[in-house]
Amino acid sequence: MRQIRPWTLNDATALFSWLFLGHTVWLLVGTTSFVSLILWTANSLQFQEWTAYRIGKYLTSATGATVVFESAIVPNWKDGKIRFNNVRIYRMPQSELEKFERHAALLSTGQTLPEEEKGVEESEDDPLAGVELDEEERENEVLKKWMWYNLMIDRVEVSLSLIRWLDGKGLVQSADVQGVRGVVDRRHVRWDPDVPYDPVAARHQYTPGDFELEKLTVEDLLVTVYQPNGFRPYPVSIFHAQLDRFRKQWLFYDLLCATTITGAFDKCLFSVHSPQLEKSVLQQSWHIDSPKRGFRSHDIYHYYPFSKQDPNGVVIGGETERFGVLTDDDMKKQGYKRKSRLRIDGVKVDHLFRGLEGPPGWITSGTVDVCADIYIPQEAVEADSTELLRQLVYELTDSIDLPQPVILGAGKGELVVGGGSQREEKKKNDQEDMNSKKFVMDVDYRFKETKASVPLKTPELSYLNSAMVRPVVGYISRNKAIVPIKTRVVMDLSNFDGSWSLYDSTLAERLGEKLGQAFVDLTLDQQERNRRLKRIGFWSIKEMSRNLVYIHDMMRGTSRGFWSYLGTGSY
Template sequence: MLAAANGFFERLRIRTKWTLIRQMRPYTFDEITAFLSWLFVGHLLWFLLGTTTFFSIVVLLVNTVLALIIKTEFLAGVIGNYLTKQTGIQVVFESAIVPRWKDGCITLSNVFVSRRPGNKKKASVRKGSSVTAAAAAAAALKAEEEEHARASHHEEPEDQNYTQFDVTFDTVNVTLSFARWMNGKGLLQDVEIKGVRGVLDRTHVVWDESIDPRSYKHVHEPGDFEIERFKIEDLLLTVYQPDGFRPFPVSIFSMELPQFRKQWLFYDLINANHMSGSYDNSLFTIHPKQTHGLSQAQELDDNEFPWKKMSRLRIDGLNIEHLNHGVEGPFSWIASGTVDISADLLVPTDDDSAFTQLFQQIVSSVEQTAPLAETPENNDTDTLIEPPVEKFVVLDLHCKLNDVKAAVPVFTSDLSYVNNALIRPIVAYINTRRTYIPINCRVIKRLSEFDGSWTIFDSGLMDDLSAETYEAFVRNVADEDVRRRRMRKVGLWSLQMIAQLLALAMAGNLA
């Protein structure tokens, strides 16, 4: 039949039919159904196991086919419009979305993201440069302010009490996972960001001091992102704080997180594998703690409590105005100076493997002591059931205040946990120690308190640090008083001894 076939396609049809059914007859309905099922299941497995590859081919087809018809990056516009409508954040793509087959990811280049008043009313995004997008965002903000000025008093102005920003991403590499999306963990699996520049504007942010910051915690929703690996390189932002605080730069040279979850955002940030950068030109680092003689793995194995990681946070030469602005406690009394911070963070295990091992040890010990023929009564069973073990995060804080000056606060009604009688001794102690003041304290917090927290305030860590810092100052003042009494007693005893020696010498001379 191959010899009698005419043309390439005829021979290809014969070879394909012989390979599939080993016969030269028309396909039956069952065979056609099997072929279609095989194609469907194969594509379904490809979509589930290789989500990034599947979307890469879809992106390539959409960019090549529709670009010939519409003459624009159709997919970038569709994704940008969807993000703008769902989040109220304006997204501008300067380049098309391109798959990277070598790295197994999808690349987004030159992405401009803006969150300003009026972005929710915009229904479309366009392609363009970040400079044009920034100018458009500034013009839109000015037009929005003029519109509010002309609006009548019956129209309610848009709420601007949130953090606003204009940020440009040079490169964003993402890896997708359909299985994670089916589990309610979001579509993103790995994210790598390089080259971030922009402005973070918090000048419009106001807060009610009567409201507990813990009430601002995020409530988990299905679909919140839970990224397995998050990495940032070369980030530089200019931060504008409220109440006329001077603008200052914040940069991250390199950061890698083992996981980045929306529900545990602040906890995952302090739990980074490594992070290095600068905060207002003060260098900071987060890295695994190192000790002489033992590696961290050996130290964690020798520890009785199941710690997952021991990290060290260090920041040098931080201006004290970042700590006394909008907070309560001893730091708010310090007017000038710098602080060096070194904190050791002990993070518990995320899984329950260690606790399961502990439970197995308890069961084995019970089996060794109890006879095999006996069965425990209901009351005995109840006694074996123990409440779940609470997990804690331990923070050992070591601060060194350099060349600080303090002043007695004018209003002390908000210092509920402070004894007003100790304010003046603490301020006097700070002002007399001009070189440096060491502060050592420990903060222990439940792991559940970080659930839903995005900042140091809504997690309650700032309040705990203020309280523990006050206790450390009280201990330092008490130690200083004890040292002064000891020196006074030693000085008095020395004078008595000198007087006795002089008296004995004079008596000897007279004799």
């Protein structure tokens, strides 16, 4: 072009617009590739240490925790991600950090800890007694009141999306975390007993930019947790975890709805997964309702494993609706996405029921197996396209006065849009249907070797009075294996908005209430059984004594039977 005519302002503007538009589209669509190229260029120019330092400083100021990259940040061109190796995240006083590092070094070499450092110094007046703080740490109120942690991560791989960041969902789109080691220290955390706990106030308030990951994978995680009030340290490990969605605003809810999580909590295995049942079991269970006489469905003779099976193979979600559990198709018809199962075996009760009111909080020792089936409702973004279209049509017709109803479509399932009171009534019914989709959890408890103590003060509970306290405590302590307890908890999804734990979501309170009612019902049931056994026993002794007297009289010949009264005229 320059050989024909000189460059003009239009040519320069067009070239600049083409370059700017191309790089903008590249930045929006391929954010990870764009950032990877910048990192590769910085590493080639020997700026990797400066880049890691600046990114660490930015993350430290944004999160409140110190983030240090001990290795260079390199792009992973094969998987299209950015890799961080040897990442350290901590929020802890420097003196405690050095002490934990010293303990880890001694334990790794097989040496024992010094006697003066084995014990844990805790004071009710000053929870930070024995902790050395410098000038900057003394002024940090978050460091003094919130929990401490020191985590070392071997590898983190992330993919970025600028479009999601512009939408207020954070820059990170997905993350893979491998090899996490560290400690979580909460020994200095205290609560004011004069201030009642408000779960709503404790929830996280949404701010634009909170992370909303589309996928999170965690492998090989092991941390040691230190709790306040002299509670024993215990390890928490995750072997493998995969979450299709992980949001800061719905953190606890997304953990319950995870695709799969396997790990150990205080040496007790736990898992979150989708329950599965073979189709052959369902086909065999059909014979339960068979009208044929003498046919038993549990007979092994009627089971033929080589018959033609359903191509689906496995039912995800459980048995058929006839047996009390819905399949995936049936759940979707009722507004539920899928079912998740949380299972933990042999966990000690002091982990689950500490601080709860009622009978669960009275248990001092024992173990429990928990199996919880969670029915996950569909959210608005996951609703059927027809429902979304219907909602859009009603929103558009809100501002239009229609003199008579309008039918959109023909045949079965047409959309009928009415005017006036009909439209308002239809909107009200749709709103009630949306609100009816609740979070449902069916929990099965199996207690073993439980012991309970009488509380100093009887709690004011609707299902419990002072006369039932000691019988309930006696029932819990006397039975080595309590009858399996099954409860159901139904909650609104709004309770999980901003909740990060069992307590601020009020799930722990509802589980404790249902479990307390179950203990009271079991105690009353046992008392009624004992009362009936005593009544039957007294009746049996009475009848046995009468029969013995009759036999004795008959053997002596003094008994008066039917023939003795025959002809006397007295009846």
